[in-house]
Each structure stands twice: as structure tokens, then as C-alpha cells.
Amino acid sequence: xxxxxxxxxxxxxxxxxxxxxxxxxxxxxxxxxxxxxxxxxxxxxxxxxxxxxxxxxxxxxxxxxxxxxxxxxxxxxxxxxxxxxxxxxxxxxxxxxxxxxxxxxxxxxxxxxxxxxxxxxxxxxxxxxxxxxxxxxxxxxxxxxxxxxxxxxxxxxxxxxxxxxxxxxxxxxxxxxxxxxxxxxxxxxxxxxxxxxxxxxxxxxxxxxxxxxxxxxxxxxxxxxxxxxxxxxxxxxxxxxxxxxxxxxxxxxxxxxxxxxxxxxxxxxxxxxxxxxxxxxxxxxxxxxxxxxxxxxxxxxxxxxxxxxxxxxxxxxxxxxxxxxxxxxxxxxxxxxxxxxxxxxxxxxxxxxxxxxxxxxxxxxxxxxxxxx
Amino acid sequence: xxxxxxxxxxxxxxxxxxxxxxxxxxxxxxxxxxxxxxxxxxxxxxxxxxxxxxxxxxxxxxxxxxxxxxxxxxxxxxxxxxxxxxxxxxxxxxxxxxxxxxxxxxxxxxxxxxxxxxxxxxxxxxxxxxxxxxxxxxxxxxxxxxxxxxxxxxxxxxxxxxxxxxxxxxxxxxxxxxxxxxxxxxxxxxxxxxxxxxxxxxxxxxxxxxxxxxxxxxxxxxxxxxxxxxxxxxxxxxxxxxxxxxxxxxxxxxxxxxxxxxxxxxxxxxxxxxxxxxxxxxxxxxxxxxxxxxxxxxxxxxxxxxxxxxxxxxxxxxxxxxxxxxxxxxxxxxxxxxxxxxxxxxxxxxxxxxxxxxxxxxxxxxxxxxxxx
Numbered sequence: 063x064x065x066x067x068x069x070x071x072x073x074x075x076x077x078x079x080x081x082x083x084x085x086x087x088x089x090x091x092x093x094x095x096x097x098x099x100x101x102x103x104x105x106x107x108x109x110x111x112x113x114x115x116x117x118x119x120x121x122x123x124x125x126x127x128x129x130x131x132x133x134x135x136x137x138x139x140x141x142x143x144x145x146x147x148x149x150x151x152x153x154x155x156x157x158x159x160x161x162x163x164x165x166x167x168x169x170x171x172x173x174x175x176x177x178x179x180x181x182x183x184x185x186x187x188x189x190x191x192x193x194x195x196x197x198x199x200x201x202x203x204x205x206x207x208x209x210x211x212x213x214x215x216x217x218x219x220x221x222x223x224x225x226x227x228x229x230x231x232x233x234x235x236x237x238x239x240x241x242x243x244x245x246x247x248x249x250x251x252x253x254x255x256x257x258x259x260x261x262x263x264x265x266x267x268x269x270x271x272x273x274x275x276x277x278x279x280x281x282x283x284x285x286x287x288x289x290x291x292x293x294x295x296x297x298x299x300x301x302x303x304x305x306x307x308x309x310x311x312x313x314x315x316x317x318x319x320x321x322x323x324x325x326x327x328x329x330x331x332x333x334x335x336x337x338x339x340x341x342x343x344x345x346x347x348x349x350x351x352x353x354x355x356x357x358x359x360x361x362x363x364x365x366x367x368x369x370x371x372x373x374x375x376x377x378x379x380x381x382x383x384x385x386x387x388x389x390x391x392x393x394x395x396x397x398x399x400x401x402x403x404x405x406x407x408x409x410x411x412x413x414x415x416x417x418x419x420x421x422x423x424x425x426x427x428x429x430x431x432x433x434x435x
Numbered sequence: 436x437x438x439x440x441x442x443x444x445x446x447x448x449x450x451x452x453x454x455x456x457x458x459x460x461x462x463x464x465x466x467x468x469x470x471x472x473x474x475x476x477x478x479x480x481x482x483x484x485x486x487x488x489x490x491x492x493x494x495x496x497x498x499x500x501x502x503x504x505x506x507x508x509x510x511x512x513x514x515x516x517x518x519x520x521x522x523x524x525x526x527x528x529x530x531x532x533x534x535x536x537x538x539x540x541x542x543x544x545x546x547x548x549x550x551x552x553x554x555x556x557x558x559x560x561x562x563x564x565x566x567x568x569x570x571x572x573x574x575x576x577x578x579x580x581x582x583x584x585x586x587x588x589x590x591x592x593x594x595x596x597x598x599x600x601x602x603x604x605x606x607x608x609x610x611x612x613x614x615x616x617x618x619x620x621x622x623x624x625x626x627x628x629x630x631x632x633x634x635x636x637x638x639x640x641x642x643x644x645x646x647x648x649x650x651x652x653x654x655x656x657x658x659x660x661x662x663x664x665x666x667x668x669x670x671x672x673x674x675x676x677x678x679x680x681x682x683x684x685x686x687x688x689x690x691x692x693x694x695x696x697x698x699x700x701x702x703x704x705x706x707x708x709x710x711x712x713x714x715x716x717x718x719x720x721x722x723x724x725x726x727x728x729x730x731x732x733x734x735x736x737x738x739x740x741x742x743x744x745x746x747x748x749x750x751x752x753x754x755x756x757x758x759x760x761x762x763x764x765x766x767x768x769x770x771x772x773x774x775x776x777x778x779x780x781x782x783x784x785x786x787x788x789x790x791x792x793x794x795x796x797x798x799x800x801x802x803x804x805x806x807x808x
Contacts, residue, residue, distance in 0.1 A: 149522065149526060153522060156591060156598060157593075160591055160593040160597060161593065163765065184561075188561070188598050188599060188600055190597060191586065191587075191596075191599045192601065215561075215564060218529055218533055220530075220533040220534065221533060223564075225561050225562065226561060226563070226564045227561055227564055227565065227600060228565065306565070391536065392536065
């Protein structure tokens, strides 16, 4: 019994407030083993776990053990990688659901990183016009970002995340234990989004990150749990205020307009999403400085934190300035032809900026090129 | 000015009440030419009209004339037919939108029957996680049924409407003039859904239909407009009370569980949807009689009205009783293996019935086989 109470005392639960679509986020070591948490979130008797061939061998069996006492559970294993985040893979999920006669009372469970979460969520949003859905994010990036907020979807050859839906899960289950098997590069990619929350929304959290970055990089459990909790709290506050990105939610795209351009230009699966976002945040930070909003010292703080998190601060060598503008024209954030940038007014405070001159942006990209990490 | 006021006096507007997703239905002769109505419903500057190669030659040019004064409008023409209501066609819409750099402030306009409305609506629901959307239904069936209520989606080889989303349009524009070019078989198919509303929800309307069926069949404008308005009013009342089909909305599926089985068994595009529904309603009526809820005289009334509307009352000859059960197992209305039937307690009042014995249903199907129209 001592172990049980120790375990429960370490678990945190937050709530994403969205009226009758509100849902909890459970964070802690061992969440994956907690049958009662899952039982509350599962509707119906049929459960399909969707995972990939990297994560399933590590955690598939233990999840099935948690679920099988109270439902009929099956697992679909997809190939791992952003290049599979496409409509054809969604069709594989539909096929599996229909062949196995899944009803609309079924529950889909995403066990994997952002790609699995986005695809499983989109399949859940569109199978029989919407079935129940649970997120179990297994990368740091998915835990602090993509699993919270209901964005689901797939890429299209002409642009990232161009096909999708807003569809909220019934619960998000974050087991911090799974981070122990995460490759270093992926862990750092997740830190990019953590740093983003400090930059756009919370100067104190940014200072905390500066002080604790070495603990985070070495995956100290207490530091990592705090960073995840804080990140989820900021994200859920923003999503609760603006579910469909008609206002403040756009701040979450800080670094992403440039980042998506990098990913689209390189082709999915070369740079990790978090790496592209880190480089994008560095460009957006430079643009903010050129607008006169940040000091040189503040730019230096951002640069240093990204470097300590082992993230790229310069854009890809083979990507020209013109490539950024061509790809950004296709970004979802582009409104009637005008590229909208998310910039920083201060560290801890973002702003949506329309009509930023192309020259300033070019200058910012060029100055990032000369950054050496 | 006399003509204008005459026109306006003939236009009816209803409201589907769904909180901040409420929208108007405009019904009348000449709605397609009314720029100001469209201007209110269109957001952004980019408009893509999605139509098919039957409807576009008839009404495409006049719609473009209505829209082009105030937006940049383009038209995508798809092949006509239920067999094209599939994910691959949705992908064609995505391709067109992305190649032509449509932003998420764009508006999609469905100009066609239920197939075009369902596909264009699904594309609107999922392009960039949701763009603005207007329905211009051009068949009677789409006008009284599929254009209202926000059900969108496509078929899958293993089942009808298995992929989709609930996504409400910004407005529904019903121009009664377009019915003049509608083939007779399609017009009758639309009457099946009109008759359904009387059967499930409004005994007085059913009596009105019995008295006026010959005017409807001859497409008398006043009778047709009244029938459309009444049908839309009943449907929007039901949808407003239960958008996501968790309760009373299921009544709208009267005849559809059997009807979908017919369509799936024959392959899409053989029997029209309304024809399959008519045959399905006849079976469900017989089941209701066998349950002791309807008298023989009432069954006879239903049968006579369907015959006068030129609708089939017997199931397809080549479809065995067992085929119905096999196909119905896959229907979305099937909850955890149990087929749920929508039956009639009276003419004008439907009920959801679980656990109806297979023998009764088989008997009802067989008795419909011996119906001769």
C-alpha cells in the first residue's frame, strides 16, 4: 500500500476546460499501468490501440495488460515516421476498423508520438463521424504539445497538416517513464516546445528553464515532470480561451511558420519538427529584435537556451531565403495572401504581426545563418 | 419593383438553432440569383464552387454570375454519381484547393445533390481543419434532407457514410426552380424523405401529403415549396434538439437501416437512396404492424402513398433476407452488435426499438416481397 500512495501522490491531473468537451490530463510515472484511469475514459467495449513499430514493442504489451481486464482490445501497428502521416495511412486505420466491425461506440487510443496522435485523432474524428479517443503521448514533444488541444490531421504533398479536424480527446495520459527510452535528438526536439511556452507566455518559466536546462537535458524526473506540467497548463489555458485558433491560440505557432517551411522544403522526416521549430523560433526572435522589441541581450538568452537544449539555431544550409517565402505562402496561418508572423514583444509575451516587411524577415534569416552553435 | 417584391414575398427563411453554429435555410424560386443572400454567408475573398458534370452545365454559369461581383470564384466539376462518393474524390478537392492556394478563410460552396453536398461538406470540415461552407442542394432529396443538419462524409467499400464528420454549413440556399430540370425518378426519391417526416413526426403533414400527393408529383410550385419548408422545419427542429444523434435524431433514420443495407448490397448507384429508403420504410412499417403498433389500414395508407409517389415498396428481388442482416451488422446505428430499428408507434410518431426478434424482421421483409405496386 505504501507504493500505491507514493505513486498517487506523484500523479498530477490538470483539466482542459472546453464546456462539455472538457477533459483531464494525467501526468506521472506509471500512468500507463493505471487501469482505473483508463476505465473512466473508455466508452463502449471495443478498443483499438493505434501505435507504430518503434513504440509498440516497448509499451504495447503493458498497455494491453492494463486495458484487457475491462474491454475487448486490439492493436494496429503502423510504420514509424512523419512520411507516413498521410491520408493513405488513415485509410489503413478505417480498413482495420471496418473489417473488424468497430461500432461508433468504440474508443481509439493513440500510443505514440505526435504523428500517431494526429493520425489516430483524425481517424477518430472521421470514423462514423466521430468516435471516442484517448491520447497516450510517448515523446516529450507530444506530451507537452500535440496531444493537448485537439488538433488532428495529416500532411499533404503540398503542405504540412493541411488535412485535419479539431477533435478533442476524452483524456490525455502522460507517463513520464516512457521518456527514458526516447532518443536524445527527440528529447531535445520536445524541449523546443517547452522553451516556446516560456517565450510566448511566461517569463518566470523562461527563467526557470535557463536555471534548470541541464537537469532537463539529463532527464531529471522532478525537473521533467515540472516542465511537462507547466507546459500542459499553459497550453490548456490558451486552448480553453480559443479552441479554434481565432485569436490567442495563434501564439502557439511561434516559430512554426518558419519551422513548417523548413519541414516542407526538406521533405518530412529529415529535420525533426522540434528542430525546425527551434530554428524558426530563432528567426522569429531575430525579427522581433529588428522590430525593436527585444534587446541584443535577450536574443542572446534565447540563443543560449536553445544551444544548451542541443537544438539547431541556424536554418538548413541548403535552404535559400526565397524558399522560406515560397513555402510560407502555403502555410495555414497565411490570411488572404498576407503572411502573419508570431513575434515577441518581450520574453514571455507574444504578438500577432501582420505586414512585416520582407526585407526585415530576410535580414533575420540571414543573421541566423551566421549563428554558430 | 413589382417583380422584386413578389419574389421576396415568396421567399421563406428558417433558422437551424445550434448556438453559435446556427444558420439560415432560404427557400424560394430565384434564390440562386440573390447576390445579397450569398454575400452574407461568404467569408473571405476566395470561393470554390464544387459541382458535378450534370448540374454544372445547368446552373454553374448563373451561380458564378451571382458570386463574381464580390469574390474571386472558381468551380471544380466532379463526375456525377454515388460511386464517386469516396475518399479519392475528396483528395481531388484538396489537390485543387492547395494547388490554387486556398487559405483557411476561403468558402466552399456545394452546388449539387446529396453526394456533392456530403463530399464538399467533408472537404470543408477537413481542409485546414475546417473552412466556411454553403449548401446549394439541387435535388429534392438534398433540399429536404441531406443539406440540412451537418452530416458530411463519404462511403467506404465496406459501408455507406462510414467516413465523415458533423460539420454545419453557414447557410443552405434552396432554389425551387432547379427542381424543374430534375429527372422524374430523382424527384420521387426526394418524396420518400418528405413522406418520412410525416411518418415519424407529424400526422397532420402525413394527411396533407395523402391529399396533395398528385400536386407534388406534378411539381406544383406551391405544393412543392410547402412540402420543402415543412420538411426542413421538422428536420431542423430535430437536429437542433440533438445535433450529434445521441437521441431523437436517430428517428430520421426511419427506413434507412434497411435502405442502407439495400444500397450496400446492390453497390452504390443502382437504386437511388430515396428508393432504397422507401423500400426500407415499407419494411419498418410492416415490422411496426407486426409489433402490434400499426393497424392493417395504416400500413395500407403508407403503401398507397409510396405507390402514388412512384416509389418501390418491395425490396430488390435479388436480395435475400440474410443479405439484409449481414449488411445491417455494419450499419452505424448498430450499437455493440445489437441492431437498433426505428419503428412507428403511430403514423406521426417514431420510436427506437432495441432487441426486435430477427423472426419478426424476416417476416416483415417477406411480406414486403409479396407487395405489388
